[in-house]
Amino acid sequence: MVLLDNLLPILDLSTGAMVVKSIIALYFAILFLQSGIDKVVNWQGNLSWLTGYFSKTFLKDRVPAMLGVIAVTEVVAGAFSAIGIVELLLIDGYSFALYGAALSTLNFVMLFFGQRIAQDYDAAAAMTNYFTIGVIAMIILGVPL
Template sequence: MQAITQHLPESFLLLFLAITFLQSGLDKIIDWKGNLGWLRGHFAKTPFKNLVPQMLFTVLLAETASGVLSLAGIIELALTGDYSLGYIGAVLGCIALLMLLLGQRIARDYDGARTIVIYLIPTIFLLYLMQA
């Protein structure tokens, strides 16, 4: 537990990622049809229009893996003082967010893209903290 208090910013940011991505992944699983329907409309006039189910599944995997590994990173930090799993979770979180950002930009949803950046900034900051 002392390792968590010594690495409080990392711990909070890992928890932020765990909450964000586990909730998002769970939402995609529970409401797959709703998400798929909305995204088909969102990407209807883009080169991605025929790839929506595959893209949704890919983002679901990246988000869920990021959330699980971020949560595991907190546990690993508490037990061993290391956060290797959390680091991998943060990297996957960045990848997931960049995929989402690309999608929003391709769909010309600039407000949506701006929202993604709000999540990307603390995720990249977490990677910076974990590098030290």
């Protein structure tokens, strides 16, 4: 019975919506801040790996620019998501969380494109799951509290 009593506030539609939106924003904040910061901190390692990954594609000469775009998009998506958590908790707003989810989903599309061009079909197939999560997150975050 104690468990049910603890869950009742989450089941309230307005509070429950805020909790779900906050968890979505937290997921994207963790995912993209870690990934984006790793790309910045370990630039050479990522650049080296991606240069080999795209070595047989028409993108081979664009790897540094692509890595830069992906790194910036990831950091901004993660930062917007983190700001979105604060916005959700303090003022019941959700704009930044929605922007974070939208940038996250855009990032998934860019990664999917690169994987398809590199003919890494298994990784591209796995990216579809992330894309689906991103689209669902945008739908949930786009609904007013």
